[in-house]
Amino acid sequence: MKEKMVSNYDKYPKIRVRGSEFECIRGWEAVCRTIREKSGDRGKIVIETYQGVDTAAVKAVLEKNVGPCRIYDSTDAMKPEEEIGKMVYPYVTDDRVFGYMTDLNLRDFFDPERCEKLRKDIEEHDKELRIVLGPGAGFCCEKSDLLVYMDMPRWELQLRMRRHEVSNLGVSNKDMEFALRVKQSFFVDWRVLDRHKVSLFGQVDFFVDTVRPSDPRMVSGAAMKHMLDTAGRQPFRVVPFFDPGPWGGQWLKEVVDLDRNRINFAWGFDCVPEENSLLFDFEGTTFETPSINLVLTRPEPLLGPRVYKKFGAEFPIRFDFLDTMDGGNLSLQVHPTREYIKEQFGMPYTQDESYYILDTGEDAEVYLGIRDDTDPEEMITALKEAQENGGNFDADAYINKWPVKKHDHYLIPSGTVHCSGTNSVVLEISATPYIFTFKLWDWGRLGLDGKPRPIHLSHGEKVIDWNRRKQWTRDHLINRIGEIARGDGWREEKTGLYVSDFIETRRHWFTGKVPHNTGGSVNVINLVEGREAVVESPDGRFEPFVVHYAETFIIPAEVGDYTIRPGGASEGKECATLKAFVRE
Numbered sequence: 001m002k003e004k005m006v007s008n009y010d011k012y013p014k015i016r017v018r019g020s021e022f023e024c025i026r027g028w029e030a031v032c033r034t035i036r037e038k039s040g041d042r043g044k045i046v047i048e049t050y051q052g053v054d055t056a057a058v059k060a061v062l063e064k065n066v067g068p069c070r071i072y073d074s075t076d077a078m079k080p081e082e083e084i085g086k087m088v089y090p091y092v093t094d095d096r097v098f099g100y101m102t103d104l105n106l107r108d109f110f111d112p113e114r115c116e117k118l119r120k121d122i123e124e125h126d127k128e129l130r131i132v133l134g135p136g137a138g139f140c141c142e143k144s145d146l147l148v149y150m151d152m153p154r155w156e157l158q159l160r161m162r163r164h165e166v167s168n169l170g171v172s173n174k175d176m177e178f179a180l181r182v183k184q185s186f187f188v189d190w191r192v193l194d195r196h197k198v199s200l201f202g203q204v205d206f207f208v209d210t211v212r213p214s215d216p217r218m219v220s221g222a223a224m225k226h227m228l229d230t231a232g233r234q235p236f237r238v239v240p241f242f243d244p245g246p247w248g249g250q251w252l253k254e255v256v257d258l259d260r261n262r263i264n265f266a267w268g269f270d271c272v273p274e275e276n277s278l279l280f281d282f283e284g285t286t287f288e289t290p291s292i293n294l295v296l297t298r299p300e301p302l303l304g305p306r307v308y309k310k311f312g313a314e315f316p317i318r319f320d321f322l323d324t325m326d327g328g329n330l331s332l333q334v335h336p337t338r339e340y341i342k343e344q345f346g347m348p349y350t351q352d353e354s355y356y357i358l359d360t361g362e363d364a365e366v367y368l369g370i371r372d373d374t375d376p377e378e379m380i381t382a383l384k385e386a387q388e389n390g391g392n393f394d395a396d397a398y399i400n401k402w403p404v405k406k407h408d409h410y411l412i413p414s415g416t417v418h419c420s421g422t423n424s425v426v427l428e429i430s431a432t433p434y435i436f437t438f439k440l441w442d443w444g445r446l447g448l449d450g451k452p453r454p455i456h457l458s459h460g461e462k463v464i465d466w467n468r469r470k471q472w473t474r475d476h477l478i479n480r481i482g483e484i485a486r487g488d489g490w491r492e493e494k495t496g497l498y499v500s501d502f503i504e505t506r507r508h509w510f511t512g513k514v515p516h517n518t519g520g521s522v523n524v525i526n527l528v529e530g531r532e533a534v535v536e537s538p539d540g541r542f543e544p545f546v547v548h549y550a551e552t553f554i555i556p557a558e559v560g561d562y563t564i565r566p567g568g569a570s571e572g573k574e575c576a577t578l579k580a581f582v583r584e
Contacts (some may be wrong), residue, residue: 003132005254005255006127007254007255007256007257008169008435008532008548008549009242009255009256009257009548009549009550009551010237010548010551011239011240011256012239012279013236013237013238013239013279013551014201014279014280014281014286015227015230015231015234015236015278015279015280015281016280016281017223017226017227017230017280017281017282018033018230019226021218021286022219022220022223022226022282022285023184023219023223023282024217024218024219024223024280024285024287025217025218025219025279026215026216026217026218026285026564027215027216028061028064028065028214028216028223029065030067030218031208031216031218032061032062032065032066032181033065034206034218035066035146035148035206036066036067038145038146038205038206039129039145039146039404040129040145041068041128041129042126042127042128042129043124043129043130043144043145043146044122044130044131044132044141044143044146045129045130045131045132045135045144045145045146045148046131046132046137046138046141046144046146046147046148046194047131047132047134047137047148047149047150048134048135048136048138048147048148048149048150048197048200048204049133049134049135049137049149049150049327050135050149050150050151050152050157050193050197051135051157051166051168051169051185051189051190051193052152052156052157052160052161052166052266052420053150053151053152053154053210054210054213055073055133055134057213058133058150058210058345059071059073059133061153062131062133066129066131067129067371068128068129069128069129069131070125070129070130070131071130071131071133072118072122072130072131072132072133072137072140072141073122073133073134074118074132074133074134074135074136074137074139074140075134075170076118076240077110077111077112077114077117077118077136077139077140078109078110078111078114078136078170079109079110079111079114079170080111081170081171084109084169084170084171085171086105087104087108087109088184088188088457090100091104091187091188092183092184092187092188096179096180096183096454097179097183097184097435097454097456098436098456098459099184099186099188100343100344100345100346100361101187101191101345101346101347102185102187102188102191102192102311104188104191104192105192105195105196106135106136106139106192106193106195106196107136108192109135109136109138109141109169109170109192110139112411113559115139115140115512118132118140119140119141119142122140122141123449127182130400132144135169135193135196136196136342137436138200146205146206147200147203147204147205147206148204148205148206148207148208148540149197149200149204149206149207149208150210151197151202151207151208151209151289151290151293152188152211152275152288152290153275153276153277153288153289153291154275154276154290154292155209155237155241155269155275155276156211156277156549157185158182158275159287161178161181161182161185162178164178166181166361167181168181168184168185168187168188168189169185169188169192169193172285174229182495185476189268194292197293197296198297198313201293201296201297202221202225203221204221204224205220205221206218206219206220206221206238207219207220207221207224207289209287209289210290210547211277211288211474212261216291217287217288218287219282219287224289227278227280227287227289228293228294228297228298229298230516231278231294231298231556232294232298232302232556232558233301233541233542233556233558233559233561234303234541234542234543234545234556234559235535235542235545235555235556235559236545236553236554237270237547237551237552237553237554238267238270238272238273238277238278238291238486238554239271239276239277239278239279239288239291240256240268240276240552241268241269241276242256242258242265242267242268243265243266243267243269244263244265244266244448245264245266245267245447245448246266246328246329246442246445246446246447246448246453247266247324247328247329247330247403248263248264248265248266248267248323248324248327249265249266249321249323249325249327249412249423249425250264250265250324250325250326250327251325251359251425252265252268252321252323252425253265255549255550256268256550257284257441257505263448264323264327265323266322266323266324266327267320267321267322267323268320268321268323269320269321269338270319270320270321270526270551270552271293271317271319271320271552271554272318272319272320272432273291273292273295273554274291274292274295274315274432275292275314276290276291277289277291278290278291278293278294278546285533293317295313295314295315296313296510299312299313301556301557301558302315302522302556302557302558303316303521303522303557304518304520304521304557304558304582305489305557306520306521306582306584307519307521307522307549307557307582308453309568310347310502310582311582312347314432314504315432315522316349316431316432316502316523316582317429317430317431317432317522317580317581317582318429318430318431318432319427319428319524319526319552319580320426320427320428321358321425321426321427321428321550322355322420322424322425322426322428323425323426324420324422324423324424324425324426325359325423325424325517326361326422326423327359327422327423328422328443328445329367329419329420329421329422329443330415330419330420330421331419331439331440331441331442331443331453332367332393332399332418332419332439332440332441332442332443332462333418333419333437333438333439333440333460334414334415334416334417334418334438334440334464335350335351335352335353335412335414335415335416335419335437335438335463336350336351336414336415336436336438336463337350337414337415337463337465338350338414338458339571340459340462340463341414341436344459345436347436349431350414350431350436350438351414351430351432351436352412352413352414352430352431352497352498352500352501352502352503353412353428353429353430353431353497354409354411354412354428354430354496354497354498354505354572355409355410355412355420355427355428356407356408356409356410356412356426356427356428356429356505356526356528356578357404357405357406357407357408357410357424357425357426357427358406358425358426358427358528358550359406359407359424359425360404360405360406360423360424360425361420361422361423361424362423363403363423364404364421364422364423365401365402365403365404365421365422365424366401366402366404366410366418366419366420366421366424367395367399367400367401367402367417367418367419367420367421368399368400368402368410368412368416368417368418368419368473368477369399369400369416369417369418369468369469369470369472369473369477370398370399370400370417370464370468370469370470371397371398371399371400371469371470372469372470372471374397374398374399374465374466374469374567379398380457380461382394382398383440383441383457383461384457386441386444386488387441387455387457390444392444393441395419395441399417399419400469400473401421401468402478403571404421404424407528407529407576408478408479408480409479409480409481409495409496409505409507410477410478411476411477411478411496411497411498411501412477412481412498413477413497413498413500413501414463415463415464415465415468416465416468416473416477417440417464417468421520427526427528427550427578429496429497429505429524429578429580430503431501431502431503434580437456438456438457438459438460438463439453439455439456439460439550440455440456440457440460440556442453442455442560476497476498478497479495480496481493481494481495481507482494484506487514487515488509488512489510489512489513490508490509490511490512490513490514491508491509491510492506492514493506493507493508493509493510494506495507495578500557502582502583503580503581503582503583504580504581504582504583505578505579505580506578506579506581507528507576507577507578507579508564508576508577508579509529509574509575509576510564510565510574510575510577511566511572511573511574511575512564512565512566512575513536513563513564513565514563514564514577515561515563516555516561516562516563516564516579517561517562518555518556518557518558518559518560518562518581519581519584520556520557520584521557521581521582522555522556522581522582523554523555523557523579523580523581524552524553524554524555524556524579524580524581525547525552525553525554525555525564525577525578525579525580526550526552526553526577526578527547527548527549527551527575527576527577528550528551528576528577529549529574529575529576530549530566530570530573530574530576531548531549531568531569531570532546532548532549532566532567532568532569532570533546533547533564533565533566533567533570533575533577534547534548534564534565534566535545535547535553535555535562535563535568536562536563536564536565537559537561537562537563537565538561538562538563539561541559542559545580546567546568548568564577
């Protein structure tokens with residue numbers, strides 16, 4: 001590790017909410033009082049919940065704070081667990097990691113007869129306040145007086161799943177292995193619940209943030225609309241999260257100011273909107289909502305019309321950190337080709353990616369491409385023997401190993417065998433189907449859970465491009481950097497990605513103000529050199545936005561023109577940003 005610096009990385013970036021007409025209600029007592037006031041003594045309240053919301057705890061606080069009421073659980077109207085298991089099996093499969101994106105809807109989980117029985121009971125008790133709570137609660141209650149939505153960001157949801165607090169949709173399996181539950185959530189539950197949430201979004205009277213179970217926050221549907229509209233018109237950051245791993249390093253602890261007592265941090269997810277969240281600041285009170293809500297409800301202004309037309313309401317660019325400083329090698333891996341991922345898993349695009357080297361230590365290196373003397377059959381046989389017999393696979397004998405230095409950029413199109421080595425920090429820039437990584441070899445180690453990490457040789461051997469040998473790799477994938485423009489105090493370089501990839505990356509070195517335009521695509525940017533920079537609007541469409549070293553930020557396509565200049569301690573010094581966008 002090089003000399004230490006004082007971290008100025010903001011782990012909790014906030015978007016300020018302006019307008020005195022909007023408020024954030026805080027605490028269960030105030031939340032329940034508002035719900036009661038808006039519905040009356042004989043009303044019907046529907047409280048829809050996302051996976052991960054503790055409905056048992058919510059029911060308890062409602063009973064305590066709302067007053068006399070009758071509370072119904074929507075899951076009582078769902079199909080039997082065995083029937084749900086059979087329904088989702090074609091998407092979940094027996095594979096430990098991979099499955100198929102479901103086309104099911106939330107209504108498919110409900111039994112029509114059970115729904116009707118619940119509806120009749122609700123109508124029969126029309127002299128009482130009635131609350132239907134849970135996912136799909138509206139299916140059991142016609143013409144409610146109030147619609148409330150309790151949401152949950154994916155990262156918080158996964159932390160609760162790790163603690164065995166959360167089951168899959170419609171079943172009681174919270175004690176099942178975490179990896180299997182999160183896999184079912186990825187391929188089934190989140191798709192089903194997101195579709196349902198989008199169908200309700202414009203009708204919701206109140207949204208409730210229960211990330212802090214004892215300290216909830218609630219905003220009106222009008223406030224949520226204003227919040228997301230605000231985010232979609234200006235630069236913003238999502239709330240990052242960090243996780244240890246078997247190969248993790250120590251760099252993120254220092255640069256991001258993370259818990260020094262943790263064994264390591266392997267991953268830093270600074271721009272994965274499907275799993276990150278947004279923090280909105282109401283004069284000191286924060287409200288947290290999944291960042292996927294912005295993607296799902298404001299796709300065109302955020303992504304840009306042509307990107308939205310190509311990808312739909314999906315955020316196609318991912319930025320994350322891979323920290324191996326004083327750590328180990330990542331797994332040796334390969335990503336599926338477009339044809340293979342579509343044929344085998346029904347995915348419309350694959351994970352083409354790149355490694356931008358943010359920092360390095362001693363003897364930092366990257367494995368990339370096949371050695372000239374490698375025989376494909378011999379390599380696959382050696383991998384299989386190592387996996388089946390617990391032996392060693394000599395990666396150096398088959399895969400090219402390249403020394404790396406700070407600000408190098410290694411391109412990794414699908415089909416290319418690759419692995420980040422020790423003593424580096426990678427800013428990984430990639431397309432977003434990140435669950436589809438075929439591990440070929442994991443250096444004979446166990447995961448942090450003490451179990452072997454899944455190896456996917458049966459898939460991996462079918463997608464390796466054996467033509468990507470040493471000279472081809474050097475000519476096409478390593479530091480394909482060229483200057484394309486310059487101005488007063490700045491220069492612009494094209495750094496990638498590979499010609500077949502839909503993401504383009506540009507690096508700007510600057511001591512002065514750099515003009516940018518979104519070009520009809522969402523822009524994702526990281527400050528890769530310099531302590532601080534300022535993003536500004538030439539016509540004042542948004543307030544100056546300050547970013548710090550290693551922070552990733554998003555510029556919605558609708559922003560159009562913007563500038564970036566050194567700020568704070570970096571004024572008068574050279575800074576650099578790396579920008580990614582979707583090619584035309």
